[in-house]
Amino acid sequence: MASADTILRLEALSKSFGGLQAVRDLSFDVNAGTITSLIGGNGAGKTTAFNLITGNLVPDSGHIYLRDARVDGLPPHKVARAGIARGFQELRLFNRLSARDNVEAAIPNLRGESIIRALIGGRELMDERNAADARANALLDDLTIASQADSLAERLSYGQQKLLSLGRLLAAEGELLLLDEPTSGLSPGMVDDFCTRMRRLTGNGKTILLIEHNVDIVMRLSDWVVVMHQGTKIAEGRPEEVRNNVTVMHTYLGITS
Amino acid sequence: MSVLAQFAVNGIVTGSVYALIALGFALIFTASRVFHFAHGGVYTLSAFAGYTVLVTLELGIVAAFLAAIVTAALIGVLINMLLYEPMKAGGVSPFVALISSFGVLIIITHMTAMVWGSNPVVLSRGGKTTVYRFGAIYTTDAQMLIIGFTVILAVALWIFFRHMRLGIAIRAMGNDSELAEVVGMPAKRLRNISFIVGSGLVGISAMLIGLNVGIIDFNMGNEIILMATVAMIIGGLGNVGAAAGGGFVLGMIQNIAIWKIESKWQMALSFAILIIVLLFKPNGLFGEKRPATGL
Amino acid sequence: MEYFIYIGTLIAIYATLTISLNLLVGYTGLISIAQAAIYGVGAYTTALLALNFTNDLLISFVCAAVVGVFVSLIIALPSLRLTNEYFLIATMGFQAIIFSLFMNLEITGGASGLYGIPHPTLFGHTIRAGWEKLLVALALAVICYASALRITNAPFGRLLRAVREDQTAVASLGKSVFRVKLAIFVFSAVFASAAGTIYVYSLTALDPVAFHLDESIFIITLVIVGGTGSLNGSILAAALLILLPETFKFMAIPEAIAPEVRQVLYGALLVFFTRFRRQGLIGEYRDVLK
Numbered sequence: 001m002a003s004a005d006t007i008l009r010l011e012a013l014s015k016s017f018g019g020l021q022a023v024r025d026l027s028f029d030v031n032a033g034t035i036t037s038l039i040g041g042n043g044a045g046k047t048t049a050f051n052l053i054t055g056n057l058v059p060d061s062g063h064i065y066l067r068d069a070r071v072d073g074l075p076p077h078k079v080a081r082a083g084i085a086r087g088f089q090e091l092r093l094f095n096r097l098s099a100r101d102n103v104e105a106a107i108p109n110l111r112g113e114s115i116i117r118a119l120i121g122g123r124e125l126m127d128e129r130n131a132a133d134a135r136a137n138a139l140l141d142d143l144t145i146a147s148q149a150d151s152l153a154e155r156l157s158y159g160q161q162k163l164l165s166l167g168r169l170l171a172a173e174g175e176l177l178l179l180d181e182p183t184s185g186l187s188p189g190m191v192d193d194f195c196t197r198m199r200r201l202t203g204n205g206k207t208i209l210l211i212e213h214n215v216d217i218v219m220r221l222s223d224w225v226v227v228m229h230q231g232t233k234i235a236e237g238r239p240e241e242v243r244n245n246v247t248v249m250h251t252y253l254g255i256t257s
Numbered sequence: 258m259s260v261l262a263q264f265a266v267n268g269i270v271t272g273s274v275y276a277l278i279a280l281g282f283a284l285i286f287t288a289s290r291v292f293h294f295a296h297g298g299v300y301t302l303s304a305f306a307g308y309t310v311l312v313t314l315e316l317g318i319v320a321a322f323l324a325a326i327v328t329a330a331l332i333g334v335l336i337n338m339l340l341y342e343p344m345k346a347g348g349v350s351p352f353v354a355l356i357s358s359f360g361v362l363i364i365i366t367h368m369t370a371m372v373w374g375s376n377p378v379v380l381s382r383g384g385k386t387t388v389y390r391f392g393a394i395y396t397t398d399a400q401m402l403i404i405g406f407t408v409i410l411a412v413a414l415w416i417f418f419r420h421m422r423l424g425i426a427i428r429a430m431g432n433d434s435e436l437a438e439v440v441g442m443p444a445k446r447l448r449n450i451s452f453i454v455g456s457g458l459v460g461i462s463a464m465l466i467g468l469n470v471g472i473i474d475f476n477m478g479n480e481i482i483l484m485a486t487v488a489m490i491i492g493g494l495g496n497v498g499a500a501a502g503g504g505f506v507l508g509m510i511q512n513i514a515i516w517k518i519e520s521k522w523q524m525a526l527s528f529a530i531l532i533i534v535l536l537f538k539p540n541g542l543f544g545e546k547r548p549a550t551g552l
Numbered sequence: 553m554e555y556f557i558y559i560g561t562l563i564a565i566y567a568t569l570t571i572s573l574n575l576l577v578g579y580t581g582l583i584s585i586a587q588a589a590i591y592g593v594g595a596y597t598t599a600l601l602a603l604n605f606t607n608d609l610l611i612s613f614v615c616a617a618v619v620g621v622f623v624s625l626i627i628a629l630p631s632l633r634l635t636n637e638y639f640l641i642a643t644m645g646f647q648a649i650i651f652s653l654f655m656n657l658e659i660t661g662g663a664s665g666l667y668g669i670p671h672p673t674l675f676g677h678t679i680r681a682g683w684e685k686l687l688v689a690l691a692l693a694v695i696c697y698a699s700a701l702r703i704t705n706a707p708f709g710r711l712l713r714a715v716r717e718d719q720t721a722v723a724s725l726g727k728s729v730f731r732v733k734l735a736i737f738v739f740s741a742v743f744a745s746a747a748g749t750i751y752v753y754s755l756t757a758l759d760p761v762a763f764h765l766d767e768s769i770f771i772i773t774l775v776i777v778g779g780t781g782s783l784n785g786s787i788l789a790a791a792l793l794i795l796l797p798e799t800f801k802f803m804a805i806p807e808a809i810a811p812e813v814r815q816v817l818y819g820a821l822l823v824f825f826t827r828f829r830r831q832g833l834i835g836e837y838r839d840v841l842k
Contacts, residue, residue, distance in 0.1 A: 535642050
């Protein structure tokens with residue numbers, strides 16, 4: 001069974017669309033406090049695996065455990081509430097909301113998000129609002145985009161949008177973060193910044209499951225690497241083990257580098 | 258038993274009517290992804306164009322059909338060129354075009370009432386209606402014409418979409434504009450062709466149905482376009498043959514239901530079927546199953 | 553004078569309906585065309601109540617709202633499983649079914665509707681004068697505006713906009729999109745049905761045509777002309793579009809075709825605003841309607 005520090009366990013997950021087997025018999029564990037990278041070429045099934053974990057897709061067979069609780073079959077918002085926060089490759093920011101509202105929209109358990117409480121109003125809601133503002137401002141400040149707090153998300157530069165999506169993710173307070181290519185399209189300086197941030201997050205008790213195309217980042221950052229090819233896992237291990245794995249070199253690294 | 262058979266025949270006639278409208282509606286939807294509710298207005302207007310030529314000007318039945326077809330095709334393609342195409346070019350989704358098309362429907366409907374009045378008028382080519390009798394089942398020449406024309410049209414469109422380059426291109430375009438460019442024809446022109454053909458068809462339908470019923474009024478397109486919507490969705494979206502099938506199913510259900518349910522509940526019954534299909538069989542009864550996408 | 557009071561009452565009713573629909577269309581991205589049906593449910597509830605039991609205004613409001621909410625749940629629970637065009641068409645289906653019930657049931661008076669409805673009473677006082685009814689209509693519009701303003705400025709309102717922008721992202725943050733949509737749909741129904749109460753008492757009669765699909769499309773037109781996501785715009789549009797056809801009386805438009813001219817004008821406005829000015833007269837964003 002799951003060892004004490006396993007936070008996420010995938011057991012024999014399969015998913016097909018029509019005739020296409022997108023994920024086949026996929027199993028792996030993610031240990032708490034680590035960075036685990038999911039790598040593989042285009043169409044390897046990485047994003048499908050993410051969608052299965054977050055409940056955006058329901059697996060044809062297999063199970064997913066967060067700690068000891070089964071989360072497969074739960075709708076996305078319940079999976080998120082169980083503690084999995086997901087970032088999207090295409091960001092999916094709330095474009096015509098301010099940067100601050102993007103972050104505050106992610107804060108869990110706000111009483112003002114109930115329509116009845118919103119109608120009644122009162123001091124409590126004011127206090128809650130101030131606390132939420134403070135929380136959002138602190139996050140934006142840490143992400144160096146505090147000056148953009150009142151700008152619409154769509155007005156931010158791409159790099160700022162990436163930072164904002166990370167801020168929104170962190171405000172959701174999940175313990176397991178799923179990041180889909182967080183560094184793609186960023187300048188080398190920003191990539192370094194992101195790597196530092198991710199490292200710091202695991203230091204603060206978060207666990208990260210990462211989809212990443214850049215092999216250098218994977219090798220530098222990961223504690224554990226899972227390699228997918230055509231929907232199945234073909235290898236997993238420490239970065240240096242995976243790098244030296246012959247199969248992986250042929251099917252994946254050999255092609256990309 | 259013969260009563261039921263008569264209901265079934267009536268169902269086939271009604272079903273053909275719905276199928277006729279749904280064919281053009283679905284052709285346009287397939288090409289442009291727009292729920293072109295203004296199609297109902299085009300239907301109304303072409304019937305009145307035919308009426309003017311046949312009854313007011315007394316130019317004969319052939320000229321009347323031509324007038325209806327030309328009017329319909331022209332109005333249809335103009336709506337696309339002046340409204341939907343610029344919206345598409347501006348990156349506006351077909352969803353907004355749908356809302357816009359309600360506006361066009363309202364304009365056409367009430368302009369028709371302004372020109373031809375809001376009372377029904379008689380559309381007749383003179384002469385007697387021939388009634389055919391098969392055992393205990395009765396049908397008229399206009400009804401036979403509708404059924405025959407629908408069947409021919411459905412088969413022709415099926416061949417067009419499955420086996421002809423232009424048809425395959427239009428079908429492909431519904432899913433992806435770039436695919437259509439592969440056959441070497443600009444997507445825009447393909448859409449215009451679809452509006453011309455789809456609207457021309459509704460011109461013919463308007464005349465056939467108008468002659469069958471015997472009267473036309475400015476509101477005639479409003480109910481029929483709702484029924485065409487129901488037909489298209491219960492048949493299966495984005496598939497012309499399925500829309501025709503949906504039309505037949507709807508017509509049959511409505512007429513067989515008369516056996517047990519008063520006819521005034523037909524509209525409610527049709528929409529109840531629509532909602533059930535939307536919920537439990539979103540691809541329709543005859544629609545192709547589309548592969549699920551990740552997100 | 554009575555005439556201007558009547559127009560004022562009409563504007564207040566449509567302002568209420570438009571604000572309530574704007575919460576769905578402009579804030580949440582839910583294009584519902586069942587608003588006239590819910591408005592009608594409120595109207596029929598009020599009329600039947602007044603004819604058979606009581607014409608107390610407050611009881612009428614409460615009963616209209618309760619039945620309106622019940623019907624809105626019947627509409628919303630299945631329809632909210634669908635998105636975009638499919639949601640719109642499902643609500644159109646319910647609109648048609650409910651209208652058909654109005655037209656064909658015995659109790660609703662069929663195509664001739666209901667008439668001879670008594671004037672309402674409030675705390676024992678009978679509200680008979682036009683200006684008193686105008687005050688009631690304005691009070692409802694003000695309450696509707698104020699509460700809409702309150703919820704849209706609260707975190708709940710932010711959640712509505714977030715749902716409009718990206719449902720998948722909202723769900724990924726642990727918030728139930730369905731619950732948010734259901735809450736606003738029901739809230740909207742409370743005011744739409746209360747508007748029905750005002751309609752019935754201001755006319756002391758009820759005509760089913762007022763709750764047809766065309767009426768739903770007219771309310772959508774008001775939302776779009778005013779500006780999706782703009783409460784002030786909704787009020788402005790209701791005032792302008794009700795007043796505009798009244799100016800026909802001072803123009804050389806024959807009375808016989810005046811209703812048709814009005815419809816053509818409304819249709820043209822819908823086309824113009826969806827084509828050229830999607831932010832509406834004073835809307836916030838151009839592309840709430842994406």
